[in-house]
Amino acid sequence: QQQVKQSPQSLIVQKGGISIINCAYENTAFDYFPWYQQFPGKGPALLIAIRPDVSEKKEGRFTISFNKSAKQFSLHIMDSQPGDSATYFCAASINSGYALNFGKGTSLLVTP
Amino acid sequence: ETGVTQTPRHLVMGMTNKKSLKCEQHLGHNAMYWYKQSAKKPLELMFVYNFKEQTENNSVPSRFSPECPNSSHLFLHLHTLQPEDSALYLCASSQVSTGELFFGEGSRLTVL
Numbered sequence: 001q002q003q004v005k006q007s008p009q010s011l012i013v014q015k016g017g018i019s020i021i022n023c024a025y026e027n028t029a030f031d032y033f034p035w036y037q038q039f040p041g042k043g044p045a046l047l048i049a050i051r052p053d054v055s056e057k058k059e060g061r062f063t064i065s066f067n068k069s070a071k072q073f074s075l076h077i078m079d080s081q082p083g084d085s086a087t088y089f090c091a092a093s094i095n096s097g098y099a100l101n102f103g104k105g106t107s108l109l110v111t112p
Numbered sequence: 113e114t115g116v117t118q119t120p121r122h123l124v125m126g127m128t129n130k131k132s133l134k135c136e137q138h139l140g141h142n143a144m145y146w147y148k149q150s151a152k153k154p155l156e157l158m159f160v161y162n163f164k165e166q167t168e169n170n171s172v173p174s175r176f177s178p179e180c181p182n183s184s185h186l187f188l189h190l191h192t193l194q195p196e197d198s199a200l201y202l203c204a205s206s207q208v209s210t211g212e213l214f215f216g217e218g219s220r221l222t223v224l
Binding site: 002004009032034036041042043044045046049089093095099100101102103104105 | 114116152153154155157160168202204211212213214215216217218
């Protein structure tokens, strides 16, 4: 049973546009929600993470929005750049512990 | 360079071969993991070692055998694999208290 559902599977955005990736979860015990970014030939790397005590976290052009009642969280990439083209994974776990449950990933392409 | 090094980067093996994947972390972390990454599927957690003790085994077939001789090294021994085991195998490490995973670049395994 997939614990974290991610959409869309792929996304094409023009340079300067906003990229939005959504994730939903079922387990209300989850309290740590990271996003990982993976470039071809590389392993995933932590991009940004949020805990449910806040509804939004922003780091540069990247923002996580969190809706606890809906059990959803999303990644917004503002002013998307071609260098942002990568695969993005959302994940969730309990107590920022090691059992991270990953979504299937979203392949983002930012066109010039 | 993430501080997590995996070798070999590419491996082709027959179904009757025995091979091993190696992972080394230079970050002083106390937990190490094996993940399997297949196309269109979520990252699958295979094994977790916390302070060299295996703490999680997600119903992984016995043809995969992990070994963690110390907190810096992790191996995945492969024996009598199936073609469906072809995937990218990712090693990661973390400080258990923080939860952030640092991934290696992965070992691309092809089983003929």
